Amino acid sequence: MEMAELEQKVCKILADNLSVPEDQVTPSARFQEDLDADSLDLVEAVLALEEEFGVTIPEEEMEGVRTVGQAIQLVAAKLGVAA
């Protein structure tokens, strides 16, 4: 999978999961401030990402994740997709 495709997929999943318009879900968007996602929303969103990509994202790895871009990087690293 190319990075661009991965990015698109992650954004789509997050938009669906957080019930926000897709055009708001950009790499620079911050979960809490821009997408109105609280801690439970994030747990649910991670579950959806894990399900879609068949990866495991432990809680401690999510701790520093504040933006959509960081989430994309996390998934990319798990899948070995290069930027």
Place this chain on the structure above:
Amino acid sequence: MNRVVVTGFGPVTPVGVGIDAFWEALTAGRSGIDRIQRFDPSGLPVQIAGEVHGFAPEDWMTPKEVKRTDRAVHFAIGAAKLAWTDAGEPSVDRARTGVMFSTGIGGLDSLLKQHLVLLEKGPDRVSPFMVPMLMPNAAAGHVAMAFGFTGPNACITTACAAGSHAVGEAFRLIKYGLADVCIAGGTEASILPLTVAGFAQMQALTRNPDPAKASRPFDKNRDGFVLSEGAGAVVLEEAGRALSRGARIYAEVCGYGASADAHHITAPEPEGLGAIQALQAALEEAGESPDGVEYINAHGTSTQLNDAAETRAIKKTLGDHAYRTAVSSTKSMTGHMLGAAGAVEAGVAALAVHTGLMPPTINYETPDEECDLDYVPNQARQGEVRLALSNAFGFGGHNAVVALRRFED
């Protein structure tokens, strides 16, 4: 001691959503029961229910709220907002405005879906929203959030009496000065294969396959209730503030009686002793004598046991006047909305006081010697309704009676 009035009502029911559709159907004697459509009921012992149609949660909540809440909360928010609009959206002191929102069962659908996830995919896939979606008090919390009301807030879960307890306890909050305004309601969304199976195993559900004929309270050939879903909410206000803002007042809540059978976890005490105690307490608080009662919206579930015991309780409480009192069960049309029923039916009693129109008991065909009162058979009736009672009795032996009368300043 404050007087308390009903100024708004929001029904979300199998016979209609919103007061106009609801009241039109109920006074026309139209059933809301049909074959179950939300899932394929083939193979279940009972395949009919009272489902709510024509209700879109997106009309009342954001897409994200819809996704993060159970259907029971969707109904509750819809009913509360309908009631608030009906009351004219009064301006209130948020800290003095309470919410009492009951349910019998809570978010069982959400619980079952996540249990399936646990079994099929493991604990790491269980949604973090499972707990806030399944908890019975979710509706009370979400209604408070929807309006920003920070006054007293609770959920009473007393099965089929829950909605009446919500109305009664909210009445007391205002009467004793603990709140100025309350939204009181009940909600239920538990038509699921598991609940159909469970209630059927109790022999509580009718086996009559004809949907519109199945719920037949007080009829000799009744054989159980019809499982239904929905919600109802009323806006209760301290009478003085309602008057000063020129609110339309449906009725005064003047009494509330609550008791326990202390007899059996599901069967009513056969002589109706617990119900009598609640009926008498409601009348006593209202300062009314039994022969002032003109209309009773009965619990009337259409089970053999309830309808006979309730009839005995009414006769014992009202004496000979029982035979001059109109008693109807609107569950003949709505089916049994469990924890929502009492709130919807308190609204019905308030409308009966307001309009003088008493909805019928439909499907009343064959009299039963044990049930020999005037059940307003099959046709609505226009009359004088100064004082009305709304009965609710729940598994667990809970009894709750709300008394409503025409408001006279």
